[in-house]
Each structure stands twice: as structure tokens, then as C-alpha cells.
Amino acid sequence: MNDGPPHAVPTGTFPDVVPVLTDGRVRLRAMSEEDLPAVVEQSNDLETVEWTGLPQPYDLGNAREFLAVHASDWADPRGVARCAIELIPHDGAPASPFAGIIDLRPGTKGDAWETRFVLHPAARERGAMSGALRLAARWAFDHGAASLYWCAARGHFASWRVAHACGFPPRDAAAAHCRPGARQHRRMGGFTASRTADGATHPVGRAGRPAR
């Protein structure tokens, strides 16, 4: 019996290596040069700064460096798999050619992968992230993730709602178990959750590993 993942994480030349995943409303794809002005806007947005702790100011040079990191990580089977998010026009709602970014972090904590995400402010509260997380989670489980976990600083209910909507029941976590937001959040602990492909959930232990 073969219990391995159906597919290995693909590696190769960016952007062709990046999968295109869609549910008809949200599309995940490779980030491109055309996205960079929107990446700058997203990265200077106050909510993004507060909850991700991204360095400020963030300019086109930072966005270009970030695009180069996308390319180099997709060449590495243990690298971070990042996708740009697009909103496809749907039921009268307009398109958002660049809606944000979601990433998957394989292998850094055994066979548990982590996901992180950010939306452009113009694409929020339209189901873009919940759609993106469902697509990304399915891809992760198909490519070797035994489980996928998410973390947010305590009090970050916008992120909490996305996790909850996608079958990750958030719990409180100690500061050591979660990624901090801006400096004022760093000692507050956080929210975290983990799930498997079949929807099983479990507490997340130290550094995101499922507790045994």
C-alpha cells in the first residue's frame, strides 16, 4: 500500500512552476511584476502592518525583492510556496486582479505545514481569503502535508474568522507557539489551529506541531 502523498511539491522555473488553482470565484496563481504596485499598497495598509509586523516603509524595491523570493523559493522543494490571489467576477461582484497573497510552508516543522495570508484592503470581506485558504489547503494535503496549521496574534478576529470558516477551530496559544503581529502584540500570545485533510482537528503544540 502506498501511503505517500499523491504528488511531490513541484520545483522549477518561476512562474511556470506555480499551480493555477480555482474554485470559479477565487484564483491562485504566480505573482507577477504587474502586481507589485498593489503589493506595495497592501503592505503599507495599517491593518496589514498591525497584524503582520511587516517593516515600514514598504516600497517598490521591497516588493521587487519579495517577487525574487517567490521565484527562489519555488525552486526549492522545502521552500515557501507563495501564490497571488485573484477574485474572478462573480454574481455581479467585480474582479480584483490582485487580491492578496497566501503561502504554504512545508517541512519546517516535520510533516505539519503552516499557512500565512494577507489581503489587499480593496478585496476584504468578499470571501477571497476563505476561498484561497480552502484551495491552498487542498493543494497542501495533496502534496505531502500531514496537517496544516495557522496562527495569529491574540485578538486578531479577522484572521480568526477565516480560519474558523475553513475548518480550523481556533484556540488560545502561548506566545511561544504563535507568530507575533506588531510589537504591541508580541507578549500577548495568540490564536492557533491545525487540521488534516479529512477535517480532523487537534491542538497545536510547541512551534506549531500537533500535540501528541
Ligand SMILES: CC(C)(COP(=O)(O)OP(=O)(O)OC[C@H]1O[C@@H](n2cnc3c(N)ncnc32)[C@H](O)[C@@H]1OP(=O)(O)O)[C@@H](O)C(=O)NCCC(=O)NCCS
Ligand atoms: C485577515 C484577512 C485576510 C481577513 O480577510 P477577510 O476579507 O475578512 O476574509 P474573507 O472575506 O475571505 O473570509 C472571512 C470569513 O469569515 C466569515 N465570517 C464573517 N463574520 C464572521 C463571524 N462573525 N463569525 C464567523 N465567521 C465569520 C465569513 O463568512 C468568511 O467565510 P466564508 O467565505 O466561508 O463565508 C484580512 O483582514 C487581512 O488581510 N488583514 C491584514 C493582514 C493579516 O492580518 N493577515 C493575517 C495575519 S495572521
